[in-house]
Amino acid sequence: MSGGRRAARPHRASIALRLSLLFVVCSLVVMLASGILIYVSFTRGIFADEARSVSTQVESIRSVLARDPDLQGVAGEEVRHRYRILEGADYVLRVRDAYGRTVFETPGLDQELPAHALPAVDPSHVDAPVTVKMRHRNHRTYVVASAVAQVDAPRDGRRIVQGAYDGTLEAALLDSYRGWTLVAMLAGSLASVVFGLLIARRGLAPLAEITRAAQRISAAHLHERIGARPWPRELAALASAFDDMLARLERAVSRLSQFSADLAHELRTPLNNLIGEAEVSLSRPRTEGEYRAVVESNLEECRRLARLAEELLFLARVESDKLRIERRPVDGRALAEDVRSFYEVLAEDRGIHMVCEGSATVVGSATLLRRALIDLVSNAVKFTGPGGTVRIGVGREGGRSVITVSDEGCGIEEEHLPRIFDRFYRVDSARAREGEGVGLGLANRRSARRAGRGGEQAPPGNPHHALVPRLLIVGSALSRAVARQASPNHLVRRAVAESRTDDRTGSDRIPCDEARGEGDAVARLSSRPRAAAHQEFSRARRSPAWAACSTRSGGSHSAVAPVSPSAARRCGGFAMC
């Protein structure tokens, strides 16, 4: 968590080094290839040039020999004159007869370039001159053209003409070119290692920067973001992914700390009750009956704690996806009637009417749906005054099956809507009061409840329906997919989300925007909730069914909310798709 560097762990070579080595290899290959190409084409071009010119010389001698086989005439004299110099001359010449006797040669040529050193010539080959490049002793390079001339002479009618061009200069030039090219290549490679490193370092600088930025963020600074700065395109995606992760972390951490606080609070009250009662009962001798009463009372608190633990466990299982929700077609009306039958007596007792209307089939887990419905109805019954009506509506709306619970209570203040489905959330600040006195939790709870009721005294003639928020849980396969990776999911969301209407027509699909809430199911509280603080959230809050749903709102008057008991009292509805 601290920004400290991790202990060294095995890692691969640095990117900068690898990049620059690759860079070097690439440039070396390119330079080598182009150097070889240029060298070869130079060499070939020069040789072709030399071969052509020496061939021309040999051809001209051949034509002279045709007329003057022993080069004793005027034309021969001219030839002898032309090839008389060895040192520094471009061309040297040797003419022999068919028996190998020298007819003419550039003076000193037998020293410099003896006949046996020249390529052998097939006397029958009378075509165009054959050219060969040869490197002789003293490192001189010659291009030799050999040809056979047919002459009109007694005893033998052939002359072998061999002309040589001294290409030493060109060869030296090419050699030095080759040498320098190699040197340049080596130096270039060394330089490109250095440049490559520099470039790679520079190019990777933003990476180091983003690392530093990430290191600065600790658990205490999860609100910071790194994506605000203009990162290079390659890193922008990383930065925004990192920011998304931070946002998720921040949400998770704050939810977790909120949850811990709430949980601690939730535990404190029963514990304080237990301690308080035990202390009081021990303060003086008691009769057996008194002890019995205390133990019984303690047992109640213990049960409460046990229930709380069980529900938390259940929630944890639901949220960790370990709980498989079985989906089956469920008769929505039968579900509603079940719940009504449970609450009917209680409602009658309080002078409240309970009405079930409509029908629809939903696909989902009957147990979880019933549980969610019970939370809503229980809340509705608690916050409806004598003479009021709690309605459970079952029907279809916009291609979805919807179960609505509405009451004639006072609604919830808008500010609370986004949070009413948080675990342990209470609309009133009863918690603050509750926490003040040690051992007074239960009493405080009761008084808080009374205070909550006060808010229910809605003015007569209040147009309830307009004020009653509708709680809507929408789910679909689509949103379920979204939900998988999003958000803390809730039982209800899943219970409901995984429900779908029975008839699988296309119209059953929820439009995407319906599902844009955090999770599977979007629970929505719409219309204007008014007034009032309700202590009764506490029960709702603890109820796993609702606790799980936290939400987001679509429209101005909608707060998406998972179902919470407290919400129920204003009016709730679930839609199942």
Added chain:
Amino acid sequence: VIRLTAKEFALLSLLARRRGEILTRTLIAEHVWDLNFDSDTNAVEVMVRRLRSKIDDPFEQKLIHTERGRGYVLEER
């Protein structure tokens, strides 16, 4: 003749079948309403009160007893 509603009858028959045994509210909810989890137990209390008003209140000997913190039991005391 005492007239009971269906649920009252279900509750009475549950208590009678397991008389002498303390039945928790959750258990009652489970058997009478088929609600197999902890839910609002006020409804159970109300139902028990109604049943009492019919089978206990008119008579000297009470049959249904409340065991505080535990539940209800039907027995002769």
